[in-house]
Amino acid sequence: MIRFRNPGTQFATQVHVMQILYKNLKDQDSFTIKDMASVIAQERLMTAYGYAGEAALELSNTEKESMNSALMNAKMYAEVLRMLGWVTPSGEKSYPLEFTYTGAHVALAKGDVRKLYEQCVFGINSPNELTARMSYTEQVRFFKCALNSFIDLDEIMYKHELCLGPMSVNDISTEEYNNMIARIKALRGNATRLKKAFLELADSLNMKSTPVDNCTRLPVALLKSCGLVVSCSTNELYPPRKMECLRITKHGKEAYAQLETMKDLRIDEFNSYGTDIQNALIRLGIYSMLQRSGYDIAPVEEIMSADEALCHEVLQGKSLLFSPYQTIKHERIDEAIGFWKEKTNNPVVASVLDESQTVVGGRTAVNAITNWDLDVETKERLEWLKLEEDDDFLHRVKELVGIENSQEQIVNTLFEYYHSAKQGTFYPLISTLFKIMGFQCAFSRPGDNGARWDAIIDDELRSIPIEIKSPTEEEHISVKAIRQAVENKIVLLSRRTHITERSVTTLVVGYYLPNERAEVSRIIQDFKNTFGIKVGVIDLHTLLTISISVLIDGVGFDKEKLYELEGMISANS
Amino acid sequence: MQILNEKIRRTTLKLTKEIPEAVVISPGKSAFLQTSSEMHGACLKCDNPSCINLNSEYIKCDQVKEFPEDRDTRVCSTGAIDWDENLEVPVIDDSKCTHCGLCARQCPVGAIYYSNDKINICYEAEGYQEVPYNENNIHQQNVLINEIRSKKRTGCFIVESDQIMEDIYGRIQRSRLLPEKFLRNIMVGLGCNCATRRVGDVYIRMDAIYNASSGTFGVIEVEFGVDTLSASRGILDDIAVLHSRYQIDKHSNTALVVCLSLPNLRQGYWQVIKDIAVIENIRINTLTCGAMLILLWNQLDLDLGVADFYADYDSPTIRMLLNNKLGRNVQITEKVLGILEPFK
Ligand code: SF4
Ligand code: SF4
Numbered sequence: 001m002i003r004f005r006n007p008g009t010q011f012a013t014q015v016h017v018m019q020i021l022y023k024n025l026k027d028q029d030s031f032t033i034k035d036m037a038s039v040i041a042q043e044r045l046m047t048a049y050g051y052a053g054e055a056a057l058e059l060s061n062t063e064k065e066s067m068n069s070a071l072m073n074a075k076m077y078a079e080v081l082r083m084l085g086w087v088t089p090s091g092e093k094s095y096p097l098e099f100t101y102t103g104a105h106v107a108l109a110k111g112d113v114r115k116l117y118e119q120c121v122f123g124i125n126s127p128n129e130l131t132a133r134m135s136y137t138e139q140v141r142f143f144k145c146a147l148n149s150f151i152d153l154d155e156i157m158y159k160h161e162l163c164l165g166p167m168s169v170n171d172i173s174t175e176e177y178n179n180m181i182a183r184i185k186a187l188r189g190n191a192t193r194l195k196k197a198f199l200e201l202a203d204s205l206n207m208k209s210t211p212v213d214n215c216t217r218l219p220v221a222l223l224k225s226c227g228l229v230v231s232c233s234t235n236e237l238y239p240p241r242k243m244e245c246l247r248i249t250k251h252g253k254e255a256y257a258q259l260e261t262m263k264d265l266r267i268d269e270f271n272s273y274g275t276d277i278q279n280a281l282i283r284l285g286i287y288s289m290l291q292r293s294g295y296d297i298a299p300v301e302e303i304m305s306a307d308e309a310l311c312h313e314v315l316q317g318k319s320l321l322f323s324p325y326q327t328i329k330h331e332r333i334d335e336a337i338g339f340w341k342e343k344t345n346n347p348v349v350a351s352v353l354d355e356s357q358t359v360v361g362g363r364t365a366v367n368a369i370t371n372w373d374l375d376v377e378t379k380e381r382l383e384w385l386k387l388e389e390d391d392d393f394l395h396r397v398k399e400l401v402g403i404e405n406s407q408e409q410i411v412n413t414l415f416e417y418y419h420s421a422k423q424g425t426f427y428p429l430i431s432t433l434f435k436i437m438g439f440q441c442a443f444s445r446p447g448d449n450g451a452r453w454d455a456i457i458d459d460e461l462r463s464i465p466i467e468i469k470s471p472t473e474e475e476h477i478s479v480k481a482i483r484q485a486v487e488n489k490i491v492l493l494s495r496r497t498h499i500t501e502r503s504v505t506t507l508v509v510g511y512y513l514p515n516e517r518a519e520v521s522r523i524i525q526d527f528k529n530t531f532g533i534k535v536g537v538i539d540l541h542t543l544l545t546i547s548i549s550v551l552i553d554g555v556g557f558d559k560e561k562l563y564e565l566e567g568m569i570s571a572n573s
Numbered sequence: 574m575q576i577l578n579e580k581i582r583r584t585t586l587k588l589t590k591e592i593p594e595a596v597v598i599s600p601g602k603s604a605f606l607q608t609s610s611e612m613h614g615a616c617l618k619c620d621n622p623s624c625i626n627l628n629s630e631y632i633k634c635d636q637v638k639e640f641p642e643d644r645d646t647r648v649c650s651t652g653a654i655d656w657d658e659n660l661e662v663p664v665i666d667d668s669k670c671t672h673c674g675l676c677a678r679q680c681p682v683g684a685i686y687y688s689n690d691k692i693n694i695c696y697e698a699e700g701y702q703e704v705p706y707n708e709n710n711i712h713q714q715n716v717l718i719n720e721i722r723s724k725k726r727t728g729c730f731i732v733e734s735d736q737i738m739e740d741i742y743g744r745i746q747r748s749r750l751l752p753e754k755f756l757r758n759i760m761v762g763l764g765c766n767c768a769t770r771r772v773g774d775v776y777i778r779m780d781a782i783y784n785a786s787s788g789t790f791g792v793i794e795v796e797f798g799v800d801t802l803s804a805s806r807g808i809l810d811d812i813a814v815l816h817s818r819y820q821i822d823k824h825s826n827t828a829l830v831v832c833l834s835l836p837n838l839r840q841g842y843w844q845v846i847k848d849i850a851v852i853e854n855i856r857i858n859t860l861t862c863g864a865m866l867i868l869l870w871n872q873l874d875l876d877l878g879v880a881d882f883y884a885d886y887d888s889p890t891i892r893m894l895l896n897n898k899l900g901r902n903v904q905i906t907e908k909v910l911g912i913l914e915p916f917k
Contacts, residue, residue, distance in 0.1 A: 530813040
C-alpha cells in the first residue's frame, strides 16, 4: 500500500508556504530543512508553545525538543511540496532541495493556482526516482486511479476502501484494477467484513491499524482541496451503519473523463525511450501541465509542436499526462529544458539557525520545576481522617509497611496502584493525602455540579481550591487544568463560600506533572503577572512521598509553603 | 528558460454609467443605487471579486504583529460561491450555501440578494456598460468600487425571522464549516479586522483576535458546542498571554465569546462571567452567530468598545443590546435557538 505519511495540511497553507519560501530562498542554489524552518518561523507560519515569529524560532533554538519540532514542521512541508513537484532534491540525497520550474510558477502566480495545483496532484505517481527506498511497490497514478474507483463504485467510497483499493493496486494492469473493484464491491454491505479486510491489510503491512488509517489523511485532503470529492455521511455502503464517506463531485467526474483520454506515461516506459524522445517528453510534460492550468504557452508553442511531432508514436494523437518533476531527477530535466533559474551574484545571508543547530537567539531558560525542599515540621493530624476512604488508605499503607522495605518502595507501590484510579477513587485519595499533611480537606463527589472545584482545603483565612485530574481523565496535567484552577480561584474570591485571599495559591493535582512543562510554567507566570493569581501544581508521587513520610516518620510538614505555592513541584526531582 | 505568464481568462468587466450617491440594500431584490435614474445593483464582474476573496489586510491585526494568522482569504466558509470562468461571473451553489449573506455584505453594489429561499446574484440591470478587460478598465473599475465604498450604505439584506434563522442554523450545522474562520469572516463583515489561528496550529491557544476601526482590541473564543465553560476559561488564558507576553493590557482587551446558541443557565457560564467581572473588573462580551448576522444584514458595524454585548448571570440576554444597535425590536421569538437568550 502506498504510504502517504503526512498530515493533510490545507491547500491555502501549502501554496502560501511555497510562495514565502520562494521569496526568501530563490537566490540560493539549494536550501536545507534548516533554511526552511527559519523562513517558516520568521514568516509566522510556525509557532511554538504560544509564541510566534522570531520568538518561536528562539524557543526552537534553545530547546532541543522544539528545535526538533521546528524542523519537523519544515520537513512536513518539504515532503508535501516535493510530492507536488514544486521542490526537488538538489543532489543525490533527499536534502538539500531546490525549486523546480513548475514550483516557480506556483510561487509567482498572481491568479488562481488551483488548476496548476490540481495538475500537480494528478502528477503524483509511483514508482519514481525521487522517493528513495520505498516500502511499497505499487505502480499507480493514485489520484487518477482513485477517481476511476469512485466512478466504478457508485460514486461513494469510505476512506478505508482507498487503502484497500487504489492505494494497493497496480493500475497499469486492467485485470488487477478490475479485481480490486470487485473485491471492494464484495466487501460492501457488511461492516464487519470491511473491518476484517482492513485489519488484514494492516497486518500484512506489519502496521497497526491507526497508522494505516492516517495514510488516508493526505490523499483525502488533496482530493477535497481540488474539489474532486466532498464529504457525505451515508449508510448506503455498510447498512445500517452511518459512515463518514466521500462522494465524487461533478468536477471530479469531468476531470477523470479528461484524464482518461490522455497518454499516461510512467517511468518504465519513459526510460525505454532514447534521449531525444525523453527530452521532448520532459518538455511536453511540463509545458502541457502549464497549458492545461491556463498559462500562455505562446513563447514555447514552436518547441511544443516540434516535440509533439517527434513523439507522435508515443502519443498517438493524445495529450500527455506526465509530470517530470514528480517522476525523474532534476538533472535530466535541466538538460531538457535548459537551466531556468536566474543566477544572482549576491550570496544570501542564510538562516537564523546556525550550522551546529544550537543556540543563536537569546531566551532565558525557563525553570520548569521549582525544587521544593520538604522540611517537615509539624505533627500529623490524624483526627480529620474519619471517612471510609481515609481508612482504606491508611490500611493499605499499614499492610505495605509490613511487606516493603523502604518508604520509597511503599510510595512506588501505591503510585502504581492508583494508576488506573477513576475520579471516584482519586478525589477522596487526594483529600486523604492533604489531611495527612495537616490540612482540613473536603472533596466533591463526582457529578456534583454545584461545586466548582474538585476538592478544597478549608482554612480559617486561607482556603485553597483544588483542581484534580485523575489518571483516567489525563495522565499528565494539561494546560486546561491550569485554566480551571484559575477559574476556581476567581469563583472562590467572588462567591466567598470559603474565606481566602488573592495571594493564596490555587492548586492543581494530577498523576504526572505536565508534559509541556515549559509552556505550563510560562502560562502560570502569565496568570501571576496578569491577575496576581498563583497556581501551584503537584503530582501524585510528591503527595504520596510527603504523606508517607508524615505517617511513617511521624514528622510534620511545613504547611506555610503550600499556601504560597507557585509553579510545579516535585519531591523527587 | 523563461517563466510563462498566466493566460488572461477574462474578456470583459462592467462599469456603472453613473456613480451612485448611496447604496440601499433591500430585502428580496438587489440593492437600490441612488443615481439620477432608477438603478439597481448588478454584478460588475469585478477584476478582484470581493464577494469571493477578502482583502488580506482585513484578516490580520496590527496590535499583535506576531500572531500567526490563517491566510485563507475566502469569504465563503463553505465554498458555495465560486467564479465561473466561462460566464465570467460569480455563481452560488445553493446546496452548499448557508444563506449567511457574508458574500453579499462584501459586494460593493449590492448585487447579491436573498429571495425565494436562496441567495441570488443579479447579473443584468440598467445603467451599466460592459467594457473590454484591460489595464485601463481594471483601473477604472477599482476607482469606481472605492468610490462606491465611500458612500453611505444602509438597508437590510434579510429581515430576520424564526423560520429564516432555523434554516440558516440548520445549514450551518450540516455544512460542518470551521467555526473560527466563519466567525472571522463575520467580524470582517462587521467592519473589524480579525485574525484567526491557523487551522491545525496547536501552539496558539486563542481562537482569534480582532480590532475595530476605532482601535478597540480584543481576543475571541469561539464555541459552537456546549462546552462554554472552556470558552470563559480560555478567554482568561488568552488575556493573560496577551497581557504578559504581548503587552496588551488586560483592561484594553475587549474580549468576546461567540457561540451558536447562548449557554444554558445550568452550565455555569453566566455565573463565571459575573465572577470575572466582579473580581477582575473584566467584562467579557458574549454574542451568538445569529445576532452577529442580524447586525451584518442590517449593514451595521460592531465596536464593542463603544457599545458592548456584556451579559451575565443577573441578566443573561443580549436582546436589549441588539435592539439598541438596530434601533428597533429584533424579530426573533424569545429563546428561539438560544440566539438572544438561553433556551433553558
Ligand atoms: S457580485 Fe459583487 S463583488 Fe462579486 S463580482 Fe459581482 S459586483 Fe463584484
Ligand atoms: S451566503 Fe454565505 S454560504 Fe452562501 S455563498 Fe454567500 S458566503 Fe457562502
